[in-house]
Amino acid sequence: MTVRVQRDDFDIGAELAALSDGDTGIGGVCSFTGLVRDLHPQAGEGPGTVRALTLEHYPGMTERQLEAIEAEARERWPLSACLIIHRYGRMEPGERIVLVACASAHREAAFDACRFIMDWLKTKAPFWKLEETGDAGQRWVDARHSDQNAADRWSELPG
């Protein structure tokens, strides 16, 4: 029910508390938080390699895509509440990038919907990561086949 695309950080505790506040029919909240990490396993590079990430996005389409993904999740699972927050701009290792939280009467729906939203978000929401590295300067992160495979597991991937 809520999609936010913002430059600022967010408070996970406050967001999760607000998500279930006032609805005593909710039996569980499942959340995923994505963080900036300082290594790049695909390039065979260890800790300390990545100094910062800058996330670029497509204002307008980003919100539409996230809203469509959330609506799809609500079609598939009985969710009482749902939240997607995704940041853009420059972030350093350890900073939060994304929060997805799903609340439901039952844990299965909350777990599955949370994973579904992340898998679809990774392949459909128009964000791009630019890494700052120590010696190589800057480079755009390549899309990963494993992310597409994860999204395909849920089938019916349009576009």
Next chain:
Amino acid sequence: MLKLLYFAWLRTKIGIPEERVSVPDGVTDVADLIGWLRGRGDGYAEALANLDVVKVAVNQEYVPFTHPVVAGDEVALFPPVTGG
């Protein structure tokens, strides 16, 4: 007129984030548009050389290269996404 938007490395190769263009009469779909753009300069040709790594949105919805383009459309070209 079309509004064209470029993101990530397509933006840096082409050199601008957006532009408004009038296209020739023969340009009726996304594939035609990309073919026409490639002739506009080395940056365009390089950015659009490999369509396996180019995604297209028309009016903020993903579309295939066969999708028509008409005056007033917002057409975005960008690499596969890497958020989350």
